[in-house]
Each structure stands twice: as C-alpha cells, then as structure tokens.
Amino acid sequence: MGKLKHFIEQSWLLIVSSFVFGLLLAATNYALEPTIRQNRIDKLNRLAKGLLPDAVHFREVVERIELTSSRGKTSDIAVYKGEGDGEKCVGWSFTVSGSGFADRIDLVVAVDAKFENFAGYDVLMSNETPGFGDRIKDKDYYFWKQFKKGLPVGQLKLVTSGDPEKVDSEIVAISGATISSEAVVRILNDTVGQIKEQMAKKGLISNGK
C-alpha cells in the first residue's frame, strides 16, 4: 500500500498529463484527418495523371485486389483505371507500400492498358534521407527514369553498377542509397506481379475494359 501511494505521489502528474495530451492529440487528429486524407487523394490523382498523361480521369475498379506480403500478411488495395477519351482504358494505377530505409514508402505505380509495361512510379509518401534516399523521387535522376521507359512488368533485379539507359530488368541503384533503391525494387517485385495475376483472373486486363 505504501509503495502504491509513493508511486502515485511521484507519478500522478505524468499519468494525468499523458491522458490529457492523448485526448488533445486524438481531438486534433479527429478534426484534421479528413483534410489530410483529401490531400492524399488529390495528390494520388495528380501523380497518377502525371504518369498516365492520356488519362482524362481515374475510376476505381470495383473488385478489390488482395495482396499477400512476404511475411504472409494480407491487405486490400484499390486499383484505378485511367480512362482517356470515350472511356478507353489508357492504363492502370495503384498504390503499393513497403518499408524503406527510414520509414514506410508509399508508391503510386502506373502500368499500360495491357499491364505489360510500366508507365512509371511516383512517391506518395516517404521519409528517406534527404540528398540520398529521397532521390527515389527525383524525376531528373537516372534511377527514376529507368522505370519510365516502358520497362516490362516482371521481376526486377537491383544492380550496383550498369547502364541505366538500357531498358531491361536490371535496375541500377542510387549510389549511396542502396537500401532505398532496394526498397523501391522490392515493393514493385512483391506487389505488381500479384496485382497483374489477380486482375487477369478477374478478366480486367485481357479486354482492357
């Protein structure tokens, strides 16, 4: 009883403050979360439009795609169909995630209408090291350009040296940021194949509708 009294005497302020600050954070998060989510959706649309410039608008595919991570965890993702004039499919876009060097990396990936070639990727969210790992989002840097040249969809391999101009499955890593480069390649390898397979099973790709 004496010990409990001593504990409460010493730590009551910390306990009360934790509770009050927790409530304050919850209230702030509750108030701002819709705006933050909307900002994220706007950015997703903007990035997808940048990757598929022929798309007039994006429409969410009703069927959800289930992804299984390398650790066996499953998650649902939404796939967006990029539609050009006359609702013609010009490509597909989706968001995939994985762990990077410092934090989670969220990528917006776009592929062509037949799901045969990459149209590119963009970074929706990352906290990679400025000047090094964050070059994964630098559109003027060779790493990003390697995914932009109609790279065939399939298993990619990261190499530390090579010709980044060559369009093949060998992706030349960013010097000084191998972990971040590896993260991008791993995220794409772990997810894109699964998405393609499931979309083919659902008959979404074959006819391009």
Next chain:
Amino acid sequence: MANEGEARAGVYKDTLLAGLWRENPVFRLLLGMCPTLAVTAAVKPALTMGCCVIFVLVCSNVIVSLMRHLLKPHLRILMFTLTIATFVTIADLILRAYVPVMSETLGPYVPLIIVNCIIICRAEACASKNGVVVSIIDAVGMGVGFTGTLCVLAGIREVLATGKIFEVAVMPGSFLPWAAMGMPVGAFVTLGLMLGLVNLTSKARR
C-alpha cells in the same frame, strides 16, 4: 508602484531581446543546429520550420510554466519531452492538413523538432522557473530569433544557389548560380561565415 511596473517592463524587454541577439539560439547558444543546416536551402521551408518552432516553444513554455510547482525534479525532463512531443505532433498534423507541400518538403525535420535543444533548453532554463507571461515572452523572443537566423541563412543560400528568392529572380542575368550553396556544404560554409561575422561584431562592440 510605478517603479515596480517599470522594473517588470524592463524584465519583459530584456527577456524578449535576449533571444533576438544576446542569447540568440543559433549564433550564441549554437542550439538547433540540425534544422539550421538541413532546411535552409530556401526561405519558404526555413520560415515554415521557424513558425513551427515558435508554436511549439510558446505552447510548451506555457504548459511547463503552469505546472512548474508540481514538477518532480527527477521526472521533469520526461514531462518536458511529453509536452514538447504533443505540440510537435499537433504542428505536424496542421502542416499536413493545411500546407501539405511544405510538410513534404520538411519531411522528417518536423517530427525532429521534438529533439530540438532550444525547446527543452527554454523549458528548463526559463519556463520551469518563471511565470506564464515571462515564459511566453521568452518563447517568442527565442522563436523569432531562431526563425530570423534561419531565414537570413536560407536567403543567402537561396539567392546564391538559384539567383532567386521566393521564386523571384533577384540576381542579374549574367549571374551563374552556385549549386554548392544549395547542398549541405553551402549550409556549413554560410553558417560558419555568419558565426565568424557575429563574433567579430561582438568583439568590436566590446
């Protein structure tokens, strides 16, 4: 009575001015070096970072000052950190909601304000020993001093690295941008030169 009022006004003025020059966190105390070096490639992110630090400093100083009589000495750092972390998280959420571009530009440096020594230093040196008014004035003085320094440093770097400031060209057309000023080396060199200049000025005054 009048003397007491004057003395109080003197304390307030002294507290405010301390952060701006005499105890400037960057030039004098060499605190908060991480954001000073990392986010000063351009004025906009430097200004945003400065505003976030002012917000967190004012809020944490107010809370610490209010609970200063309740603080247990061995738990005070824990309480300061808890308070600071709360307001930094709120600042981060506000940036993500209303200034998403700046939030992305600043990236991990906003959450890193939690470990910014200026804030914990002011909580320990001022707010835990003074009333709310003095704590607020101290926070504003220190915050504005920090923001001003960041903006001056960022202004010099941005102009020399791009020839522009706030996207407006300010250098003659023949100016060749110094790309290095936008890189970490530019931050170290500019800060070093500014610190040298401040020390020379202080020496000359003495």
